[in-house]
Amino acid sequence: MRYHGRLLAIGVVLLFNLLRYFYYHQYLALPFKWTFFILTVIFLVVAWWSGKQFDHVKYMSERDPLTGTYNRRTVEKSFQKVAKKCDQKDQSLGIIMLDLNNFKEVNDEFGHQRGDELLIQTAATLNHFVGKNGIVARWGGDEFIILVSNVKENFAESYVKKLQKRIKEQSSEAFSNVGASVGYSIYPRQGVSFQKLIQKADAKMYKEKKEK
Structure with a gap:
């Protein structure tokens, strides 16, 4: 099973959090809080799980369920x-x-x-x-x-x-x-x-x- 879905989901989350950081702490000059990292970790876990489900569904749609070869x-x-x-x-x-x-x-x-x-x-x-x-x-x-x-x-x-x-x-x-x-x-x-x-x-x- 490939990791395309997981890697894409992680990439989107990292990009979102990078933009979030610059918007709140650089553009709006809001004080930086340690909770930022907690939310980032939660987002990454959810993204990894969602991407894994996508990869699994894609894998099963391409494969023969008995032999594991392509369908x-x-x-x-x-x-x-x-x-x-x-x-x-x-x-x-x-x-x-x-x-x-x-x-x-x-x-x-x-x-x-x-x-x-x-x-x-x-x-x-x-x-x-x-x-x-x-x-x-x-x-x-x-x-x-x-x-x-x-x-x-x-x-x-x-x-x-x-x-x-x-x-x-x-x-x-x-x-x-x-x-x-x-x-x-x-x-x-x-x-x-x-x-x-x-x-x-x-x-x-x-x-x-x-x-x-």
Whole structure:
């Protein structure tokens, strides 16, 4: 969770108290009292608490409540910003769609709680694999989407296959029959529309899923 709300609230309070000080004690020449600091501290505490509530609400609005990854709405908004940065640096952007194989069987055999644990574990693996070079989001159900900046020509072999292998390895530790079907598309080579790129990645993913 970021501190934008708290920092902004603290900044506003400090500015307000600075203006208050100059107005009462410099402009009006009123005597300075120690209660000034007490009020300032109270204002700062209230500002910090209010800012924390704002940061929490903002965080929850951007995240999937189960896995902690970004949610669908956030990744759709993020695409435009990331794509613009890639344009400025003359880079390509990879869009990966990932679907867990046999996830329904896990829920049926072990229960939904174990299925949730698998989703949380998968999200953690994806975040660790992607690092700071990408954005991970839960697209829905057992599907995840990943935005990867500055992809290379051998994206499929150097990144996608390694990601798929890593998911299989982490899943096999607890669920031997669980793997992942993966599809991808590349901006701007295969399109500039987010929806079009998603459709291409989704089609590749389901084609792979049917072949297994």
